[in-house]
Amino acid sequence: MAKRVALVGVGMQKFEFRKKETVEEMVFDVARNALENARLGKEDIDAVVFGSAVDAFCGIHNSDKVAIAASGGLLKPTMRNSTSGSTAVSTPILAYEHVASGLYDLVMVVCFEKMSENNSAQAVFNTVYDEAFVRPIGLNVPIQCGLEARAYLHRYGITERQMAKVSVKNRGNALSNPYAQLPMKITVDDVMASQVLSWPVKLLDTSPVTDGARAVIFASEDAARELTDDPVWVKGVGRGADSVWFMGRRNSDLGRLDYAYLAANQAYEMAGIRNPRTEIDYAELYDPFTYKEMQHCEALGLCPEGGAGRMIDEGISLKDGPLPVNASGGLQGEGNPIGAGMSRLCWCYLQITGQAGACQVPKEVNTAVCNGWGGMYQYNAVMVIGRE
Amino acid sequence: MNEEHLARVIVKNTRNAGSHGQSAAPDVASVLRSDIISWPIRSLSRARDSDAACAVILASDKKARTLDREPVFVKGIGWSSDDGHLGRREQGTARETVWAARQAYEMAGIRKPDREIDFAEVSDWYAHRELMHCEALGLCGPYDVASCQDRGVFERDGALPVNASGGLLGKGNSVCTSGLIRVAEAVQQVRGQAAECQIPGAEVGVAHSWGGVTEAAAGVTVLGRW
Amino acid sequence: MGKKRPEMVVTGQIQIDYTWAVGKAGERFFTELKENKKVVGTRCRTCNRVLVPPRIFCEECFTDDVDWVEVAPRGTLVTFGDCYFSTDGKRLEEPWILGIVRLDGSDGGLVHFIEEARAEDLRIGMPMEIVFREEREGNILDILYFRPVKE
Numbered sequence: 001m002a003k004r005v006a007l008v009g010v011g012m013q014k015f016e017f018r019k020k021e022t023v024e025e026m027v028f029d030v031a032r033n034a035l036e037n038a039r040l041g042k043e044d045i046d047a048v049v050f051g052s053a054v055d056a057f058c059g060i061h062n063s064d065k066v067a068i069a070a071s072g073g074l075l076k077p078t079m080r081n082s083t084s085g086s087t088a089v090s091t092p093i094l095a096y097e098h099v100a101s102g103l104y105d106l107v108m109v110v111c112f113e114k115m116s117e118n119n120s121a122q123a124v125f126n127t128v129y130d131e132a133f134v135r136p137i138g139l140n141v142p143i144q145c146g147l148e149a150r151a152y153l154h155r156y157g158i159t160e161r162q163m164a165k166v167s168v169k170n171r172g173n174a175l176s177n178p179y180a181q182l183p184m185k186i187t188v189d190d191v192m193a194s195q196v197l198s199w200p201v202k203l204l205d206t207s208p209v210t211d212g213a214r215a216v217i218f219a220s221e222d223a224a225r226e227l228t229d230d231p232v233w234v235k236g237v238g239r240g241a242d243s244v245w246f247m248g249r250r251n252s253d254l255g256r257l258d259y260a261y262l263a264a265n266q267a268y269e270m271a272g273i274r275n276p277r278t279e280i281d282y283a284e285l286y287d288p289f290t291y292k293e294m295q296h297c298e299a300l301g302l303c304p305e306g307g308a309g310r311m312i313d314e315g316i317s318l319k320d321g322p323l324p325v326n327a328s329g330g331l332q333g334e335g336n337p338i339g340a341g342m343s344r345l346c347w348c349y350l351q352i353t354g355q356a357g358a359c360q361v362p363k364e365v366n367t368a369v370c371n372g373w374g375g376m377y378q379y380n381a382v383m384v385i386g387r388e
Numbered sequence: 389m390n391e392e393h394l395a396r397v398i399v400k401n402t403r404n405a406g407s408h409g410q411s412a413a414p415d416v417a418s419v420l421r422s423d424i425i426s427w428p429i430r431s432l433s434r435a436r437d438s439d440a441a442c443a444v445i446l447a448s449d450k451k452a453r454t455l456d457r458e459p460v461f462v463k464g465i466g467w468s469s470d471d472g473h474l475g476r477r478e479q480g481t482a483r484e485t486v487w488a489a490r491q492a493y494e495m496a497g498i499r500k501p502d503r504e505i506d507f508a509e510v511s512d513w514y515a516h517r518e519l520m521h522c523e524a525l526g527l528c529g530p531y532d533v534a535s536c537q538d539r540g541v542f543e544r545d546g547a548l549p550v551n552a553s554g555g556l557l558g559k560g561n562s563v564c565t566s567g568l569i570r571v572a573e574a575v576q577q578v579r580g581q582a583a584e585c586q587i588p589g590a591e592v593g594v595a596h597s598w599g600g601v602t603e604a605a606a607g608v609t610v611l612g613r614w
Numbered sequence: 615m616g617k618k619r620p621e622m623v624v625t626g627q628i629q630i631d632y633t634w635a636v637g638k639a640g641e642r643f644f645t646e647l648k649e650n651k652k653v654v655g656t657r658c659r660t661c662n663r664v665l666v667p668p669r670i671f672c673e674e675c676f677t678d679d680v681d682w683v684e685v686a687p688r689g690t691l692v693t694f695g696d697c698y699f700s701t702d703g704k705r706l707e708e709p710w711i712l713g714i715v716r717l718d719g720s721d722g723g724l725v726h727f728i729e730e731a732r733a734e735d736l737r738i739g740m741p742m743e744i745v746f747r748e749e750r751e752g753n754i755l756d757i758l759y760f761r762p763v764k765e
Contacts, residue, residue: 020621024472059628065472065603075487078469078605122703131634132644133667136754137726138701143712146695147725154693154738198695198709199733243673247714248666248722250674252692254714 002100006224006231007385009038010346011110011215015181015335018116019211023058024066026213027110031071034108034215038227042072045217046104050080051091051111053338053374056124058114071110071215084128085288085374086239087111088341089381093237095218096383100234105223112213113337121209128376130244145206146198148254148377149291153200155255156306158294160200164191165312166290167204170326173319174333176358179343181335182208205290210335214342216349232352235367236273236384238266244376260299260373260380267369267382268301276301280323280384282351282361282368284344287330296371297325300382324361327351344370348385389519389534391428395419396537397515398432398557404544405554406584433515438560442568444575460578463592463610464498466491470604477604482517485524485598485606492594493526496610502529505548505610506590507577509570511598512555521596522550525608544587552577552585567597567607574611639668642682648752653687653744655720656680666722686718688743688763696733709733715742715760727759736762 011034019026035042048071050064064080067073083090088111095109118124122140129135152158165188174183186204194204224231240259243249251258264276273279283302287293294308302323303311311317317325328334328347348368350356367386373379395416402413414422414432423431452459468487471477489501498504508527512518523533527548528541536542542550551558553573556566574593576582582590592612599605636644639656646652655664658672659679666685671678694713698706711733716723728736729745741763750756 059626062603065469067472068469068603069471069473069476073469074471075468075483077467077488077491079467120703131632132636132640133754134725137712139712139725140697140699140701142699143695143697146697147693147712147714150695151693151738196698198697245665245667245669245722247692247725248720250663250721252714252716252723254693 003102004221005096005099005234006219006221007216007234007349008219008224008227008231009034009040009217010349011035011037012179012343012346013213014179015210015212015337015340017181017208017210019114022066023063023112023114024070026112026114026211027067027070030213030215031108031110034217035072038217040106040217040227045072045076045106045108047077047098047107048073049091049095049098049107049109050078051082051087051109051339051342052080052113053082053084053087054113054124054128056118056127057121057338058117063114067110067112071108073108082339083241083374083379083381085286085338085341086372086379086381087339087374088286088344088372089370089383090239090372090379091339092216092218092342092345093239093381093383095216096234096237099218099220105220107218108215109218109342110213110215111339111342113339114211115209115337116211142197142201144377145201145289149200149289151253152255152291152295155253156309158291158309160192161188162309162312163200163205163290163294164188166287166293167191167332169312169318170287170293170330170332172333173327173359174329177329177334178357180329180333181210183329183333201289201291207288207331207336210337212335212337212340214340214346216342216345230353230387232349232385232387234383235386236267236269236271236382238263238268238270238382240266240380241375242378244378246377254377255295256305257295257299257380259378260296260371263371263380263382264300267384271384271386273384276369277303277323280367280369281363281365282327282348283323283325284328284330284347284368284370285325286341286344286371286373287326287332288336288373290332292373293325293330296373299380300369300371320362322363324363327356327359327361338374341372344372345383345385352386391420392416393519393534393537394428394433394515397512397518400543401512401518401551401555401557404552404585405558409554409558428516429514435513435556435561438562440560440562440565440569442565442572444568444571458579460575460611461614463612464492464494464496465607465609466495467607468605472603474602482520482524482598482606484604485521485596485608488606488608489525492608492610498610500529501526501594502548505592505594507549507552507574507587507593508596509551509553509555509573509593510596511566511570512551512557513561513566513598513600515557517598517600518550518555521598525594525596544585549587552582552587554585564597564599567595570595570597571609571611574609578611578613639670643668644752644754644756647756648750651746651750653685653717654682655685655722657683664720664722666717666720666724683719685720687746688741689715689717689723691736691738691740691742692716692723693738694728694733694736711736713742713760724757726754726757728761729759730761
């Protein structure tokens with residue numbers, strides 16, 4: 001059976017567009033920060049797992065090879081994981097499995113993405129589309145969102161103003177986040193007036209392209225108890241992936257993320273959580289676009305299905321609300337370096353351990369959930385962490 | 389060691405691949421006459437690119453015992469990455485394979501690989517790499533790899549056959565798939581299902597994968613009947 | 615959001631041409647499109663679902679026991695998206711529109727251009743039909759676009 005696994009440290013750094021550091025330098029920075037945070041040395045780490053979603057952004061394939069030495073992983077077992085946007089959480093899940101298997105005591109996970117060195121993020125995303133049915137018709141990221149967001153709003157009666165409130169919340173929350181790229185004090189009207197990319201998605205509904213990395217250290221129970229009296233455990237993990245043929249799925253309605261509900265159910269079952277709305281104290285959800293945070297609130301059971309509009313209207317997910325979501329600012333406010341969206345997990349850990357600084361929510365946080373999403377509307381990975 | 393040692397790897401593996409191979413087996417002389425790409429690598433020293441897929445199913449010990457098939461057990465695993473920068477690595481030794489093998493052998497309880505391993509499926513993406521990997525995996529024991537080859541140790545009817553399936557030089561290379569194919573070939577050997585490539589009495593084998601164009605990483609698995 | 619330039623950079627470009635196989639299913643699909651102006655899908659003989667885009671296997675029954683069936687060149691609009699940028703990033707006055715249409719006689723559909731309609735006139739659930747190109751080459755652009763079915 002799986003052994004118990006704890007998180008014992010995180011490594012943070014600022015997300016920035018056109019970061020001066022190379023991938024190698026970014027990785028060294030967060031790896032060293034994570035070791036410091038956990039009070040460990042590089043010799044203590046048994047294995048390293050890397051996560052990076054799309055090499056075409058930095059234009060150097062197997063970009064993880066420069067991260068081997070930079071993470072302290074030289075000659076150690078290292079591997080790289082990539083599951084599109086859900087890399088952000090599927091990678092720490094992989095690291096968790098290294099320790100849960102009983103084979104390793106201390107495993108570091110480093111996620112990174114350098115997105116700003118190409119001259120067209122869209123051209124990079126085009127390399128993700130299938131060559132025969134999708135690429136020739138010129139699908140692009142704004143229309144991908146338009147297709148999905150329109151279906152979501154239609155299915156549940158969510159409104160553009162409700163989406164806008166998520167942007168206001170997250171960009172505002174990011175003002176307290178020292179690592180954030182794009183904190184902003186804005187209003188719903190500002191969002192509504194921003195440029196329409198593909199209805200209903202507007203510029204202020206999106207998250208910025210950026211460069212950055214994050215690191216987390218997982219520990220076996222024995223190793224964790226040597227480091228802390230108050231371990232934060234991995235309580236549940238889940239993953240779901242749907243067919244790449246999104247236009248021909250059994251459930252063709254992009255408004256409902258069947259694969260996300262599945263992933264969340266797996267994680268909650270493992271964690272013994274029956275009622276997430278009362279048993280989850282805090283969430284960091286994948287919000288590359290405002291409506292995605294809303295879909296994820298529903299799929300992860302933080303509000304009833306179709307109820308994310310009401311949830312934001314009633315202020316439930318505000319920093320001082322009963323179930324805060326993305327007090328860090330999320331991808332909207334902090335930045336979206338795809339794989340390094342593992343920041344969502346990092347912030348859950350910081351909130352539980354009281355290390356969230358100015359982002360710390362007023363309520364007590366014992367159990368938190370985070371997720372990642374990506375692909376052709378395909379992947380979701382969910383992790384629940386918490387105290388005993 | 390000289391070029392003839394490299395040529396013999398190519399001859400062995402293309403011959404082992406037999407009718408499943410990419411091409412007819414050359415002899416040493418024709419290998420040594422083939423075009424030089426970058427000495428000592430010749431056009432025939434590099435496995436040809438190929439499309440391939442491979443699937444393997446793993447089961448827990450408990451589950452395996454309920455299934456019809458006689459299981460082949462994963463006795464040990466190990467993997468390791470050397471520095472991503474060419475200039476910072478040692479040349480001429482396969483450090484990443486040494487470290488990966490160390491982990492796998494420790495898990496499998498193997499002390500003397502040259503005695504305890506019956507056969508090996510290793511990456512022969514380039515002819516010289518097969519020899520480096522044999523060394524790094526400890527398959528030569530106290531001898532050097534050239535003298536092992538001279539004595540026919542790695543031939544299909546030798547004491548420790550290497551790439552009886554034909555390896556990548558024999559069948560083609562599809563990068564990461566090639567590594568998993570080594571596992572599949574090893575499983576078939578242990579099961580006695582390797583047909584004309586079968587090594588009599590094969591019970592414990594090692595499967596090895598390697599990536600070393602710019603980066604240098606290796607994976608090693610020990611597979612056995614029990 | 616100011617773009618600060620790093621002090622030192624190297625520049626480069628990756629330009630690689632590809633010839634992708636369309637696959638066994640793709641070959642039949644695009645051949646029928648080109649030669650017979652027909653849209654076809656694969657029907658799983660176990661669960662009877664008709665897959666479009668067609669596949670040589672049913673992913674739910676996990677079998678390749680499928681046969682080929684014709685599906686209607688019309689269906690229902692599942693969702694659509696408009697875009698005010700051309701593929702090379704220029705802002706457009708009129709958006710171009712893509713939509714997903716579930717094809718009648720199948721359990722799947724296609725994503726393609728929508729024309730002969732403005733975004734504000736489109737409704738999720740409305741009937742749409744395919745307009746074929748006259749000179750076809752055996753690729754997805756043998757379909758020109760979807761348009762709303764005129765009442």
